Amino acid sequence: MRVDNGEVGARTPLVEEQRQLARDRIKRAAVEVLRDKGLGATVEEVAIVAGVSIRTVFRHFGTRDHMIASALRAQLIHYGDTLPRPRVDGPLEDWLPALLQAVHGLNAELGRAYWELAALGPTLEGELAEAAAQRRIGRTKLVAWAASTAWRLAGQKGRPPKWLFDTFAIHLSAFATRSLVADFDQDPSEVAEASSRALLAAVEAARR
Amino acid sequence: MRVDNGEVGARTPLVEEQRQLARDRIKRAAVEVLRDKGLGATVEEVAIVAGVSIRTVFRHFGTRDHMIASALRAQLIHYGDTLPRPRVDGPLEDWLPALLQAVHGLNAELGRAYWELAALGPTLEGELAEAAAQRRIGRTKLVAWAASTAWRLAGQKGRPPKWLFDTFAIHLSAFATRSLVADFDQDPSEVAEASSRALLAAVEAARR
Numbered sequence: 001m002r003v004d005n006g007e008v009g010a011r012t013p014l015v016e017e018q019r020q021l022a023r024d025r026i027k028r029a030a031v032e033v034l035r036d037k038g039l040g041a042t043v044e045e046v047a048i049v050a051g052v053s054i055r056t057v058f059r060h061f062g063t064r065d066h067m068i069a070s071a072l073r074a075q076l077i078h079y080g081d082t083l084p085r086p087r088v089d090g091p092l093e094d095w096l097p098a099l100l101q102a103v104h105g106l107n108a109e110l111g112r113a114y115w116e117l118a119a120l121g122p123t124l125e126g127e128l129a130e131a132a133a134q135r136r137i138g139r140t141k142l143v144a145w146a147a148s149t150a151w152r153l154a155g156q157k158g159r160p161p162k163w164l165f166d167t168f169a170i171h172l173s174a175f176a177t178r179s180l181v182a183d184f185d186q187d188p189s190e191v192a193e194a195s196s197r198a199l200l201a202a203v204e205a206a207r208r
Numbered sequence: 209m210r211v212d213n214g215e216v217g218a219r220t221p222l223v224e225e226q227r228q229l230a231r232d233r234i235k236r237a238a239v240e241v242l243r244d245k246g247l248g249a250t251v252e253e254v255a256i257v258a259g260v261s262i263r264t265v266f267r268h269f270g271t272r273d274h275m276i277a278s279a280l281r282a283q284l285i286h287y288g289d290t291l292p293r294p295r296v297d298g299p300l301e302d303w304l305p306a307l308l309q310a311v312h313g314l315n316a317e318l319g320r321a322y323w324e325l326a327a328l329g330p331t332l333e334g335e336l337a338e339a340a341a342q343r344r345i346g347r348t349k350l351v352a353w354a355a356s357t358a359w360r361l362a363g364q365k366g367r368p369p370k371w372l373f374d375t376f377a378i379h380l381s382a383f384a385t386r387s388l389v390a391d392f393d394q395d396p397s398e399v400a401e402a403s404s405r406a407l408l409a410a411v412e413a414a415r416r
Contacts, residue, residue: 115327118390119320139391166402169392175383182326183344184351184377194374198410205409 023060023070026050030071035111039120039128041068069127072110072117076131076138079106083142092153092203097196099146100171104188104195107174108181114174143169154203164206171195231268231278234258238279242321247328247336249276249321277335280318280325284339284346287314291350300361304407307354308379308400315382316389316396322382351377362411372414379403 029050033041043064047054061067083102086095107114114135117124121132147168151160159165170176176195180186237258241249251272255262269275291310294303315322322343325332329340355376359368367373378384384403388394 112327119323119327119386121390136391143392163402163405166388166392166394166398167406169388170378170384170399170402170406173383173387173391175381175387176378178327179381179383180374180377182329183347183381184374186374190374191378194371194378197371197413198375198378198406201409201413202406205405205412 019060022052022056026052026057026060026067027071027074030067031075031110031113034068034071034113035109038112038116039068039124041113043067065127069131072113072128072131073134075110076134080138080142082106086149086153090153092150093200095153096150096199097192100192100196100199101189103142103172104177104192107177108188110174115178118174139173143172146172150199150203151206154207156207161206164202167202168199171199227268230260230264234260234265234268234275235279235282238275239283239318239321242276242279243317243319246320246324247276247332251275273335277339280321280336280339281342283318284342288346288350290314294357294361298361300358300411301408303361304358305400305404308404308407309397311350311380312385312396312400312403315385318382323386326382347381351380354380358407358411359414362415364415369414372410375410376407379407 026046030041030046032049033045037045043054043057046067047057050057057067061070083106084095084098086092110117117128117132117135121129121136124132143165147160147165150168151158151164160168172195177188177191180191180194181188234254238249238254240257241253245253251262251265254275255265258265265275269278291314292303292306294300318325325336325340325343329337329344332340351373355368355373358376359372368376380403385396385399388399388402389396
């Protein structure tokens with residue numbers, strides 16, 4: 001039986017912790033490169049940003065696609081964990097703007113890679129196709145959760161009407177972020193501002 | 209001096225009309241291929257759909273990029289010409305749903321090519337970059353026209369508030385079409401239905 005000496009993670013061998021540290025650093029670098037270069041990000045680009053050798057990247061991830069897919073998976077999990085939960089019966093007007101700020105900020109974080117994942121999903125293969133499928137499932141859950149939570153906070157029972165659900169789907173989309181950031185030179189917080197006002201107006205109209 | 213014999217286009221030599229006919233047919237075929245294959249559409253794919261030889265495509269357009277760009281330009285002009293104008297002082301509730309139906313239908317017509325044009329714009333080169341720039345200018349004009357027309361039909365003076373303008377930008381976007389068509393298996397008319405209800409609610413909220 002091993003004895004815990006009080007150090008954090010002391011039960012994990014040092015080499016394993018170091019390995020994890022390297023992997024995390026490479027994944028963070030990959031997210032950065034993915035944002036600008038999209039799914040075509042190369043191992044060399046990621047290695048430079050991570051400050052490691054190309055060989056180190058391959059040692060930890062085996063293939064380029066596995067490295068990219070691991071970074072995408074980590075970012076998608078981070079996405080779900082970061083979203084603000086509403087206070088119990090707190091006002092919709094507090095939660096919805098905070099949710100939209102978080103969503104459009106996160107959408108912009110993966111930048112071009114997120115939009116390619118969404119747009120090219122059906123044409124991708126292997127692990128990248130799995131990441132695209134995971135994004136779609138996460139998105140479907142997010143929309144259902146956000147629309148039904150908003151509906152409940154607005155004091156309504158049952159399911160929100162279909163058009164309201166669809167309106168949430170449009171405004172929570174990385175495509176909405178993209179449509180204003182790319183074509184109108186706005187930043188994600190401006191997109192969130194417009195989206196939360198539009199969604200509050202939609203919830204109000206649907207209640208009547 | 210030439211004499212007009214009364215036939216339509218009689219002043220245009222037959223060979224020129226035939227040339228135009230071939231070009232139009234190839235451009236229509238290109239739009240069809242662009243919808244499914246995106247900007248990577250090949251001359252061979254377009255030739256098969258047009259029912260002509262690869263050589264004929266090259267004779268009429270010189271390069272693949274020129275053929276693709278010509279088809280994109282024709283479609284973008286068609287876009288602007290097809291949108292419904294409001295009746296003078298007609299009700300907003302008549303015009304806005306018709307506009308959204310037209311917009312989301314047209315957005316879906318160019319399909320994958322339109323989304324790639326929007327998403328990859330900054331990385332494109334030559335004539336394709338010009339087509340992407342033209343799309344962006346057309347989109348900016350469309351949003352400004354639609355938002356200010358809606359604001360006027362709602363009986364308001366001056367410019368609409370920024371968030372309302374931004375909400376129009378989100379809902380008129382091909383990205384909005386895409387976000388529901390691709391991720392939620394909806395058709396463009398369902399997107400238009402949600403978008404027009406959301407925009408009517410937004411205009412109503414902005415007036416208060």
